Amino acid sequence: MVNTFFIRNSIIILLSLFSINTLSAQKSLLTDIPNRYVSENKFLQKSPDNMIPRSFEECKAKLPQPEWEACPDAISAYWKAWEIAFSNLYTVEPGSGLISPYIDAAFNRHLFMWDSSFMVMFGRYGKNAFNFQQTLDNFYAKQHRDGFISREISQIDGSESFEKYDISSTGPNLLPWAEWEYYLMFGNKERLKDVFPALLAYYQWFRSNYSWPDGSYFSSGWGCGMDNQPRLQKGYSVDFSHGFMSWVDITIQQVFAGNILVEIAEIINRRDDVKDIIEENKFLRQYVRDKMWDEASAYYYDLYRDGTPNYVKSIAAYWSLLANIVPDDKLERFLEHLSNPMEFNRNHRPPTLSADHLGYEPDGGYWRGGVWAPTTYMLLKGLTNCKQDSLAYEIALNHYNNVIDVYNRTGTLWENYAPEKGFFPKQSRKDFVGWTGITPISILFEYIYGIHIQPEGNSVVWDVRLTDTFGVKNLPVGKGNFADFICHKRKRKTDKPDIRVKSDRDITLKLIWEGGSEIIYIKGTSL
Structure with missing residues (x-):
């Protein structure tokens, strides 16, 4: 006699096991909402360029040739920067999905969005020897169909270091600035046409995923690039949490990026594509002025969840100079912090955290006061934008002389520098070019020598x-x-x-x- 109970239960168990195995093998659902501008992204279909970059010695004669009879150390540091930079040039690894030879961030064989944006800026001056700008092509080639671009991509296999919806997965949104600086110097409108769809799609993804209901933006320590600044309330990770905070730099950077996209759209006749950005920027500019500005201390701050300022004077606030946010009647008081010896006017200017903060560290503590080339350059360009040329020169000369002094003592360039005399950064990599190439190259030409190339090179x-x-x-x-x-x-x-x-x-x-x-x-x- 057949035991039907046994057979029935055996079938149920087998079906259950089959279902479990099927479910466990099922891939995650693809929930991306396609962005129409990604379909215009030409870099997604571009074949890899397998060109092998030439050596520094082969390219040296094609680079700008500075002279400064009274300061041979400056010339030595300049050539050292290029030498290290060329040692960090790489060709595309097969199967990585990258498409263009690039400059490496000198960190961990990963491409970093924020590092690369600054590295290509000093790379403008070496364009005749190597096309540093094409480093950015690799980010566009890795854009997701919804517009997302990862902030960190492996150069070996093209894998992304963060899950897309991780708070630290992307940013800062500086790719438009890097492209814009190249346009101002070389006037290549075809390049603007090529990169505009990718930049716009990324801007829209960022807005959809990194903004609060009140319109402000957020990130994390790693996402904003200033890893360990003490900006969040206790109980939150300074590295990986947004802390339910409105972040002053991220909010302002979105204004800055939006301004550039509007400029690009005007040049390439795509005004209709940025109407929403124009409206958002009006709102965000007023938001920063009304809510992030503290009249008593004359500074812009991050906002906690309840809308109160964190009162952490971070260098992040000075993105407002580039974004044209600071009203004329606020500018003088806002800039006074840069000349105050108790705040940003330290032995090596400018620290990334005001010296009157309890978390400030004399040796820099990475982003707890460390002096970094990218944020220094951001500040200098912002001061230039506000026609504060004398202050820009004063800070640039101080920073430059300190970098050259450390170069003389160590024979190389470093990831970041201590703001106080007699201290050396404990958390800093040597031979870092990397974005530190900005100082002996870009800052030398633009602020020490004072040569500013105007749009498209028609005037200087x-x-x-x-x-x-x-x-x-x-x-x-x-x-x-x-x-x-x-x-x-x-x-x-x-x-x-x-x-x-x-x-x-x-x-x-x-x-x-x-x-x-x-x-x-x-x-x-x-x-």
Whole structure:
């Protein structure tokens, strides 16, 4: 006699086991909401460029050639920066999904969104030797169909270091700034057309996933790039939690990125694609001014969940200068913090955390006061944007001299620097280029030498403040144009500089010195 009970239960058990195995093997559902601009992303279909980057020695003659008779250490540090940078150039690994040779962040064989955005900025000056800008192509090639781009991507196999909806998975949103700096220098509109869809899709993903109901934005220590700053309330991870906080830098950076996307849209005739950004930026600009500004202390702060400021004076607030957020009647008081010895005017300027904070560490403590090239450059560019040229020069010269001093003592460049005299950063990597290349290259040319290339290279502002003989040859000035700038020694800063300028094509030069200014028209190939 057949035992039907046994058979029935056996079948149920077998079916259950089959269902469990089937479910356990089932992949996660794909819940991405496709972004229509991703379909325009040309980098997703681009074949890998397997070009092997050339060595520093092979490329040295193609790089700008600085001169500074009174400061040979500056020239030595400049070439050291390029030497290390070229040692960090890589070709695409097969099967990684990357598409372009790139500069490595000198950290862990991963591409970092925030590091790369700054590295390509000093790379602008070496464009004739290596196309550093194409480093960014690898991020666009890894864009998800909903617009997401990971902040950290393995160079070996192309894997992403974070799950997409992790608080630390992406950011900061600085890719538009990096692309914009290249456009201002070289005027390549076709590049803007190519990158615009990817940048816009990423902006929209960021807005959908990193904003609070009140419109402000959030991130984490790792997500904002300033890993361990003491900005959150106790009980939250400074590295990996948003702390239910409205983050001042992330909110302002979205304004800054939005401003650039609107500018790009105007140039490439895609105004209809950014109407929502124009409206959001109006709101966010007012939000920062009304809610993140503290009138008593004249500073912009992160906001806790209940809307109260955290009263942590982070360098993050100075993104507001680049985003054109600070009203004229607030600017002077806001900038006073930079000259206050109890806050940001330390031996090495500017620390990333105000010295009057209990969490400030004299050796820098990584982002608890450490001086970093990217945030220093952000501040300097912001001061330039607000026409605070003398303050920018003062801070740039202090920072530059400190970096050169450490270079003289150690023979190399470092990831970050201690803000106090006699201290050396404990949490800092050596031979770091990496974004520290900004200081001996970009800051040297733009703030120590005072050479500012204007949009598309059609004109140059030369703000001469040194009295030594100095200059640079083979400096890229616009697309396919190179120029030499030489200034001879002066007795006084008020003396008109004796300059020699040679350019491949016609440019307009605005010469500025303490005693006056002059517009000079430079004919191509003329001296």
